Each structure stands twice: as C-alpha cells, then as structure tokens.
Amino acid sequence: MQVQKLRLQHGWSQQQLAELSGLSVRTIQRIENGQTPSVESLKSLASVFEIDFSALSSETTMTASQTIDHDEQLALKRVRKLKGFYIHLFNYAIVMVALVVINLMTNPQTLWVVWPALGWGLGVLLHGARVFEWMPFFGAQWERKQVEKRLGRPL
Template structure:
C-alpha cells in the first residue's frame, strides 16, 4: 500500500514506475495488492522513490501499513476505487462486446434479433455487479457481512 501511495503522490502510472524501476508491471501490481516482494524489487523501488530501503522492507505485511502513514480510511478508499475500476472495466467490456454482436446480428440476420439474449444475460450480471459496487441493494453489503461474521462468532450486535 505504501508503494501505491508513493506512486500516486508522484503522479506515476504502474507502467511508468515499472519503467523507472526495472520491475515488471505485474510485480508492481502484486506488491500494491499486498503480496510479498523480493529484496531486489524493494531495493529498486526504494531507489526510485529515493527513500530508505528499510521503510519499504518493514511494509511487507498489511499490519504495518497503518504505521507507514496510511490510514484505515485511505485503505478503504483505495479498495473502493479498485471496485469502481473493475466495474467500469466490466461495463466497457459489455458495451464493446454487445455492440459488436449487435452489428454482427444486424449484418448477418437482421430479421432475427438473437443479440437480445446475450445482452439480457450479461446485463443482469452487470446490474448485480453495479449493485454491489454502489450499494444499491442492502443485501450482501458491508453491514450484512458484518452481521454474518458476528453471528458466526456467536456475538450479537
């Protein structure tokens, strides 16, 4: 998380950071998701950010992110932004694929609109995804999860 915060403070994309550090974009993505990084990767990143290696080395687990200057609110905000990005990527994929299928349908068989069925099926999935990201329906949201965890642990709210 500290890597992501530093990267965003510098205004760099993951690709730019990868180019500057000599690390693959995939490795940077893994590190930003909280997976452990090799010493060589951390040394390269510390050199790019011009910080002491020990600051990045101590960040290997999620428990130390709060001590590195990243608040719980920032972590939640970053998670929400990731959810939004995944939803908008899903929406874009839907529009491109269904649009292409629609054109294909109109060119090959304009008298039979079969494109409606994949559009409806995928559309339902997209709506469910939107409801989870934007908390449209209270079912299966954060509050529901919290209640279920407390119930499973035998504690009442």
C-alpha cells in the same frame, strides 16, 4: 513506507512505476503483494521515490497487512470492486456493439441480439447493484451485523 502506498501517493500506476524504476511490472506486483524484493530492486525504488534506502528496506520486512491500516484496506477493496464492475461494463458494451453489427450484417430482419443483450445486461445490472450497494440486503451493513452476531457482540 510500503511500495504500493508510496506509488498511490504519487498517483502512479504499476506500469508507470516500472518504467521509472527500470523494473518489470511483474516485479512491482510481486513486491506489492508482499514478496521480499532484492536489494537492487529496493535501491531502484528508493531512488524513484526519493527516500532513503534503509527506510524502504526496513519496511519490506513487514507484511502488507501490517503496513496498510484497516481503512486503506477497505478503500482498496472498494476500488477493486469498482474496477471489476467497470471492466465488466466495458466488455458488455464492446461485445454488444460487435453482436449488433453481426446481427445487422447477417440477418437484419430478426433481431436475435436482443436476447444476449437482455441476459448479459441483467448480469451487469446486478453486478452494479452489488458494487454500488443499491440493494439493502447482503450489503456492507448486513455483513457488519452478521460479524457482530457471530462474535457475540451487541448489535
């Protein structure tokens, strides 16, 4: 089994796996991205996952795309998009709070903070619309139709 798949099955973050295995987070990232791990790293991971070393070492010879099936790839891609949106939203909230405080402390008569809030807020809204597929055009359904069209398959 692939390291990333095992880690997700256990519900661990990369940081948690790194702490349990004694490896660095960067090493875990490299292994999950398809880089061939050392024997020591494999032994450590096999110990943490409580599986046979040979089962883990034989799986690392395959590429990540071979071991993760199509549904898992789509789910992982979707989760990464969600994560990107939530990070964007969090950054927006933190920066806007800071700008409101700065605005109120320096010039409370003029609320200039409205303009960056509206501009960036529109960007966050469009990002959310794309991630949550609120817009029917250019969504997953549109992509599938375009792929089928390019491959010459009937729609």
